[in-house]
Amino acid sequence: MGRQEEASAERETDLVVPWMRAPVDVSHVENCALETLPCLDPRLSKALEKMDISSLFPVQVAVWHETIGPGGFERDLCVNSPTGSGKTLSYALPIVQILSSRAVRCLRALVVLPTRDLALQVKDVFDAIAPAVGLSVGSAVGQSSIAGEISQLIKKPKLDAGICYDPEDLSQNLESAVDILVATPGRLMDHINNTKGFTLEHLRYLVVDETDRLLREAYQSWLPTVLKLTQTSDDGLFPSSTPFLPSAFGSLQTIRRQSVERGFKGKPYPRLVKMVLSATLTQDPSKLIQLDLHHPLFMTTGESRYRLPEKLECLRLTCEPGTKPVSLVALLNSWEDEKCIIFTSSVETTRRLCILLNLFGESKIKAKEYSGGLDQSVRSKVLKGFRKGDIQFLVTSDALTRGTDVKGVTNVINYDMPPFAKTFIHRAGRTARAGQAGRCFTLLNKYEERRFSRLLKKVGCDSCTTHSIPSETLDFYRDKYATALELLKELVESEAPKKGRQAFQHNSRTKRNKTTTSEQA
Numbered sequence: 001m002g003r004q005e006e007a008s009a010e011r012e013t014d015l016v017v018p019w020m021r022a023p024v025d026v027s028h029v030e031n032c033a034l035e036t037l038p039c040l041d042p043r044l045s046k047a048l049e050k051m052d053i054s055s056l057f058p059v060q061v062a063v064w065h066e067t068i069g070p071g072g073f074e075r076d077l078c079v080n081s082p083t084g085s086g087k088t089l090s091y092a093l094p095i096v097q098i099l100s101s102r103a104v105r106c107l108r109a110l111v112v113l114p115t116r117d118l119a120l121q122v123k124d125v126f127d128a129i130a131p132a133v134g135l136s137v138g139s140a141v142g143q144s145s146i147a148g149e150i151s152q153l154i155k156k157p158k159l160d161a162g163i164c165y166d167p168e169d170l171s172q173n174l175e176s177a178v179d180i181l182v183a184t185p186g187r188l189m190d191h192i193n194n195t196k197g198f199t200l201e202h203l204r205y206l207v208v209d210e211t212d213r214l215l216r217e218a219y220q221s222w223l224p225t226v227l228k229l230t231q232t233s234d235d236g237l238f239p240s241s242t243p244f245l246p247s248a249f250g251s252l253q254t255i256r257r258q259s260v261e262r263g264f265k266g267k268p269y270p271r272l273v274k275m276v277l278s279a280t281l282t283q284d285p286s287k288l289i290q291l292d293l294h295h296p297l298f299m300t301t302g303e304s305r306y307r308l309p310e311k312l313e314c315l316r317l318t319c320e321p322g323t324k325p326v327s328l329v330a331l332l333n334s335w336e337d338e339k340c341i342i343f344t345s346s347v348e349t350t351r352r353l354c355i356l357l358n359l360f361g362e363s364k365i366k367a368k369e370y371s372g373g374l375d376q377s378v379r380s381k382v383l384k385g386f387r388k389g390d391i392q393f394l395v396t397s398d399a400l401t402r403g404t405d406v407k408g409v410t411n412v413i414n415y416d417m418p419p420f421a422k423t424f425i426h427r428a429g430r431t432a433r434a435g436q437a438g439r440c441f442t443l444l445n446k447y448e449e450r451r452f453s454r455l456l457k458k459v460g461c462d463s464c465t466t467h468s469i470p471s472e473t474l475d476f477y478r479d480k481y482a483t484a485l486e487l488l489k490e491l492v493e494s495e496a497p498k499k500g501r502q503a504f505q506h507n508s509r510t511k512r513n514k515t516t517t518s519e520q521a
């Protein structure tokens with residue numbers, strides 16, 4: 001996400017759409033034990049217990065009330081709830097419960113997330129509950145084999161041996177192999193445009209998770225496309241008579257039509273229900289309008305715009321010029337086995353800081369890097385290692401800021417001060433999740449202090465402890481820092497020519513790929 005886009009998001013207008021002025025305040029809702037949750041399918045209750053979940057969190061109870069409860073999915077839901085408050089299950093559970101009574105398999109729920117790792121994380125949650133009621137979940141995410149995805153998403157008709165079929169007839173009979181799809185926008189568009197048999201015509205639930213982030217990035221107009229493809233005619237009985245469609249939509253299998261064969265004969269086709277969620281939900285009317293929400297209900301937690309997790313402790317650490325790495329190493333060495341994420345401002349800083357940390361002699365720090373500069377396969381491997389506990393310290397750019405859920409992260413460090421309030425909320429929110437305690441340290445130089453105080457005010461943090469490290473501890477690491485820095489310089493210099501060659505190769509590869517893609521299009 002570009003800094004300019006973030007900055008414009010930060011300057012969001014104070015104008016609030018009328019329906020946002022009277023929200024449902026989730027902070028008044030209590031946790032609810034599974035056995036007292038009305039209408040919960042016992043099979044889902046069992047699946048939740050297997051996940052070690054014995055009660056639902058407030059946001060989950062509130063959404064349940066508006067979906068399976070008396071609200072009956074009648075309104076679109078806009079949920080603004082703190083990081084780690086359980087938003088994923090808040091939509092996954094009602095969707096799975098409502099679809100559990102479906103008679104025929106077709107794609108009825110679509111969940112869109114901004115990144116591959118997030119989409120797979122959310123798919124895991126659906127996978128933990130959906131099979132219990134016979135539903136199947138698929139994923140459509142970049143950097144996966146598209147052929148593999150197609151075979152997972154589309155069911156081919158069984159052929160009788162010895163009979164020749166016209167391939168055109170066959171493609172008419174393709175069916176969805178999944179009830180629920182978790183997707184990133186780019187790969188979703190690939191399937192919409194190119195995959196035979198992939199259709200959104202039966203879609204009934206659309207979830208846009210990390211909404212503010214997804215709305216800022218147009219990704220080949222994925223949202224207008226999905227909305228257009230799922231539009232019903234005004235009277236609900238006949239397909240829209242307006243001629244639809246730009247030719248770019250490729251296989252036009254996806255036009256939503258009166259679905260006589262799916263049990264809606266003679267009845268209005270159900271409206272597409274939308275659920276949009278974030279810990280920093282946009283209030284900008286010009287962005288919200290893109291979602292074309294139906295009688296939306298705004299759910300938020302407390303009165304302020306942003307809210308930090310209840311058990312998050314914020315700490316600040318002011319460093320002498322040029323000693324940030326020393327303070328960081330002293331801090332990391334003061335912990336036992338606690339998992340920690342260290343956020344920097346760029347891919348390059350991430351890389352160098354990670355190398356530097358590993359070069360500190362006699363230090364127990366073994367850090368790994370996670371950033372947009374790495375191949376997806378490497379990133380996924382690193383994240384897996386961090387989840388498993390093989391990696392204790394993860395140095396990352398903002399690639400990991402949003403949504404990532406890793407159990408046992410007790411500390412987050414802003415090595416570079418977050419540029420925006422939203423960035424602070426999402427970074428800090430990698431800890432203190434699911435009601436657990438966590439700490440967020442921010443390293444500052446003295447020129448950043450005032451700006452940081454303003455940022456804290458924006459995020460609703462009224463107590464930020466000043467953390468200090470004894471000077472003798474800093475002196476101890478200062479010597480090692482000089483040696484590590486020398487080693488880092490040597491390493492960077494030795495890598496420079498190689499990197500130049502790699503950059504050249506990468507550029508020419510990218511150019512070749514672009515040519516291929518445009519040829520395919």
Ligand SMILES: Nc1ncnc2c1ncn2[C@@H]1O[C@H](COP(=O)(O)OP(=O)(O)OP(=O)(O)O)[C@@H](O)[C@H]1O
Nearest residue numbers: 053055056057083084085086087088279403405434
């Ligand atoms: N009812 C529950 N009981 C116990 N743990 C839960 C419950 N619901 C969710 N969790 C756990 O809480 C953690 C956070 O959930 P989730 O990732 O959905 O948060 P989120 O609100 O989407 O956060 P973010 O805004 O950072 O994306 C997960 O580890 C999840 O397993």
